[in-house]
Amino acid sequence: xxxxxxxxxxxxxxxxxxxxxxxxxxxxxxxxxxxxxxxxxxxxxxxxxxxxxxxxxxxxxxxxxxxxxxxxxxxxxxxxxxxxxxxxxxxxxxxxxxxxxxxxxxxxxxxxxxxxxxxxxxxxxxxxxxxxxxxxxxxxxxxxxxxxxxxxxxxxxxxxxxxxxxxxxxxxxxxxxxxxxxxxxxxxxxxxxxxxxxxxxxxxxxxxxxxxxxxxxxxxxxxxxxxxxxxxxxxxxxxxxxxxxxxxxxxxxxxxxxxxxxxxxxxxxxxxxxxxxxxxxxxxxxxxxxxxxxxxxxxxxxxxxxxxxxxxxxxxxxxxxxxxxxxxxxxxxxxxxxxxxxxxxxxxxxxxxxxxxxxxxxxxxxxxxxxxxxxxxxxxxxxxxxxxxxxxxxxxxxxxxxxxxxxxxxxxxxxxxxxxxxxxxxxxxxxxxxxxxx
Amino acid sequence: xxxxxxxxxxxxxxxxxxxxxxxxxxxxxxxxxxxxxxxxxxxxxxxxxxxxxxxxxxxxxxxxxxxxxxxxxxxxxxxxxxxxxxxxxxxxxxxxxxxxxxxxxxxxxxxxxxxxxxxxxxxxxxxxxxxxxxxxxxxxxxxxxxxxxxxxxxxxxxxxxxxxxxxxxxxxxxxxxxxxxxxxxxxxxxxxxxxxxxxxxxxxxxxxxxxxxxxxxxxxxxxxxxxxxxxxxxxxxxxxxxxxxxxxxxxxxxxxxxxxxxxxxxxxxxxxxxxxxxxxxxxxxxxxxxxxxxxxxxxxxxxxxxxxxxxxxxxxxxxxxxxxxxxxxxxxxxxxxxxxxxxxxxxxxxxxxxxxxxxxxxxxxxxxxxxxxxxxxxxxxxxxxxxxxxxxxxxxxxxxxxxxxxxxxxxxxxxxxxxxxxxxxxxxxxxxxxxxxxxxxxxx
Numbered sequence: 001x002x003x004x005x006x007x008x009x010x011x012x013x014x015x016x017x018x019x020x021x022x023x024x025x026x027x028x029x030x031x032x033x034x035x036x037x038x039x040x041x042x043x044x045x046x047x048x049x050x051x052x053x054x055x056x057x058x059x060x061x062x063x064x065x066x067x068x069x070x071x072x073x074x075x076x077x078x079x080x081x082x083x084x085x086x087x088x089x090x091x092x093x094x095x096x097x098x099x100x101x102x103x104x105x106x107x108x109x110x111x112x113x114x115x116x117x118x119x120x121x122x123x124x125x126x127x128x129x130x131x132x133x134x135x136x137x138x139x140x141x142x143x144x145x146x147x148x149x150x151x152x153x154x155x156x157x158x159x160x161x162x163x164x165x166x167x168x169x170x171x172x173x174x175x176x177x178x179x180x181x182x183x184x185x186x187x188x189x190x191x192x193x194x195x196x197x198x199x200x201x202x203x204x205x206x207x208x209x210x211x212x213x214x215x216x217x218x219x220x221x222x223x224x225x226x227x228x229x230x231x232x233x234x235x236x237x238x239x240x241x242x243x244x245x246x247x248x249x250x251x252x253x254x255x256x257x258x259x260x261x262x263x264x265x266x267x268x269x270x271x272x273x274x275x276x277x278x279x280x281x282x283x284x285x286x287x288x289x290x291x292x293x294x295x296x297x298x299x300x301x302x303x304x305x306x307x308x309x310x311x312x313x314x315x316x317x318x319x320x321x322x323x324x325x326x327x328x329x330x331x332x333x334x335x336x337x338x339x340x341x342x343x344x345x346x347x348x349x350x351x352x353x354x355x356x357x358x359x360x361x362x363x364x365x366x367x368x369x370x371x372x373x374x375x376x377x378x379x380x381x382x383x384x385x386x387x388x389x390x391x392x393x394x395x396x397x398x399x400x401x402x403x404x405x406x407x408x409x410x411x412x413x414x415x416x417x418x419x420x421x422x423x424x425x426x427x428x429x430x431x432x433x434x435x436x437x438x
Numbered sequence: 439x440x441x442x443x444x445x446x447x448x449x450x451x452x453x454x455x456x457x458x459x460x461x462x463x464x465x466x467x468x469x470x471x472x473x474x475x476x477x478x479x480x481x482x483x484x485x486x487x488x489x490x491x492x493x494x495x496x497x498x499x500x501x502x503x504x505x506x507x508x509x510x511x512x513x514x515x516x517x518x519x520x521x522x523x524x525x526x527x528x529x530x531x532x533x534x535x536x537x538x539x540x541x542x543x544x545x546x547x548x549x550x551x552x553x554x555x556x557x558x559x560x561x562x563x564x565x566x567x568x569x570x571x572x573x574x575x576x577x578x579x580x581x582x583x584x585x586x587x588x589x590x591x592x593x594x595x596x597x598x599x600x601x602x603x604x605x606x607x608x609x610x611x612x613x614x615x616x617x618x619x620x621x622x623x624x625x626x627x628x629x630x631x632x633x634x635x636x637x638x639x640x641x642x643x644x645x646x647x648x649x650x651x652x653x654x655x656x657x658x659x660x661x662x663x664x665x666x667x668x669x670x671x672x673x674x675x676x677x678x679x680x681x682x683x684x685x686x687x688x689x690x691x692x693x694x695x696x697x698x699x700x701x702x703x704x705x706x707x708x709x710x711x712x713x714x715x716x717x718x719x720x721x722x723x724x725x726x727x728x729x730x731x732x733x734x735x736x737x738x739x740x741x742x743x744x745x746x747x748x749x750x751x752x753x754x755x756x757x758x759x760x761x762x763x764x765x766x767x768x769x770x771x772x773x774x775x776x777x778x779x780x781x782x783x784x785x786x787x788x789x790x791x792x793x794x795x796x797x798x799x800x801x802x803x804x805x806x807x808x809x810x811x812x813x814x815x816x817x818x819x820x821x822x823x824x825x826x827x828x829x830x831x832x833x834x835x836x837x838x839x840x841x842x843x844x845x846x847x848x849x850x851x852x853x854x855x856x857x858x859x860x861x862x863x864x865x866x867x868x869x870x871x872x873x874x875x876x877x878x879x880x881x882x
Contacts, residue, residue, distance in 0.1 A: 041485075042485040042486070045814055088736045088803065091803070092810075094806060094807055096811065096814065112811075113810065113813050139748075140745075142748075143749070144744055144750070146773075147703065147750050147771065148751035150703045150773060151703060151751055154703075155701045155702055155703055258700045259597050260596050293534045301587070302527075305586060308587065308590040308594060329590075329594065331586065332589070332590050358535070361535075365537040367537070369537025369538060370537060372487065373488055376488065377818050378818075435699070435700065
């Protein structure tokens, strides 16, 4: 659960503000481009990241996967810097680069020796507006993304269950389709679709630059102004307000696929972190799932030995209400219904009696420590700042810190009772099929 | 001419890094062999109030008997499942309450135990670290539990085509060499392992004179010294059991392994025996492999198979150079139907680099990346700890940061041609394909 871990680190970021406040400097250029800089001089390296406020939530039926395919196309060259030059130029400078797409955002990053930071600034400014979307390149990259989809989903039974659970949990919110897109949509995405998406969303007023590392703020800002300052502001982006309706009963689904062990995922509708209950939901996730001393590990994996792994986590780092997830892989020969019951028993238990003060304190300590440890990596720090910025402003962490500190054992019990109810649950079960041919 | 410039800048950059490091604490770390034979590497980093400790013990799967395969991993796995004075739950409660982590991992050459804590908890951390390494009890109940869990993981790996392919590849390339066996063992070998075997394995190899301890973070020499005095200096050295295994002759003819799974993609590994870590050609091989398939988007395999043909999301090659042997492998996943075309392209690129010299630009780009990216390999405490452990285990020396650059810079186009001819074998390779074989209709 990479997302979950990320969440803990992010929460941690908020937690430690008083003792270890992050000194983020914020600037906004005339064209609306926001710049966040955090100096960190521990090593002579830096990361440059540019995040665009566009993700799969901004796509439409029939055109899913557009944001992610565009992310791939961003490496295909501009008039000035032809095809196959972007990553090569960064690597020649001893750097590495990559990109990520989520439901809420699309981000690009470079990591390199800090005295080389001028290079990614120049290259990112160029590809914000001057991308070439040649037809042949689009068709070929579409094939690459279809291979990526086969790799990550079609041939991975657990990922497939997860994808189906999200698609079933949401009815009218665009959160329901996967970031990579449905296979049938990918087959039909056109260069024109990509160009529209690019021209709409890739503008300075829809982007945030984050720099963390061994840099001087003043120097970086001047470099950014020189490279990005003349790019004109784009038209205001119209975004429909999407509101998922209430769920009126449990949804259940099954995936039958060749696999070895049964697997279950349950998703409960919960508010996002901007809601007061988000803090207690996060502490709840930690108590259930963080480490070998957590309740689910102790009960399902250690004592009953009915699961190979069992986990839970609050996924609140979204603009709109998202999900609290629980899941487990059954041990060989164990029945998935028994595993499901054991997870639900743990949830019922916490609804009846609040966790101990020590358990709540442990969760808070884990959050605090992982915040400090997260500062070991400049990449992770930039990623935290960016994720918060995308969902409502990087300063959300101050409110969040205080929120986490306020959580009491009774708050944890209360949110379990309020949100972890079967009527708001979507459960997906993997039913392993044995190989049917040689 | 222009191409030489980045190399010069990189060179300057590297010396600056070395100097700035030395202005704090001399070379990248202090090294000393303690009275009980334990090797200590210490790098004080005061930027954050955290400490990372990596303990590497030469008790990996190379030390285990073939019929008890998996015992090294199981022993490491059981360290934090109970000591003479603490239960499994007491250990996890203690470390997790302070937000730290304490975990162990098996491996072929050595096992590792890693501790991460805030500075304020370092005393407690060392207490636990020493206890789990020196006093594990290996109770029957915990052994059963971990065996069951590992067997379940082995079962689950059968859902993962890349792991199926890797295991088949290692077995075919290394045969009876320990590197040919999965570190976690098999269901059969796990069943054969008794409590006495585990205790004896622990007795035989978990010794200070088999141990490298790397400490990175906000801890001074004096503080460290006092923790070592309290928790490790009375750990007595003893003669270690010898690590010995038959070195089989590697098979010298092509071998194709086809594994049927209902998949949309063929998972392909093509490769053969490679080089050991102490081979002097390691650096020329590194540059050659960067150009062939190690350099991401700058590599020929990625350019040809992904960028030009759209056949795969991931395609790569690497030399895994370990203490006692090594392997070379290329890997990719492509829809079943294009498996044969992709394999043909891999072989074509291997042949090309064996026959034609690489271009000046390819060579200078590869060198610029390999030397210029070095700062990124050591820019966090966690990375420094891993780096130092490997530097010590493979005997690279603390001046490796500097030497690495020199070795890479010295590589010529002729070297690349020579090592490609010597270490790539297009006529006799192991090819593993995990796929829907009917759809793949392999021509190999």
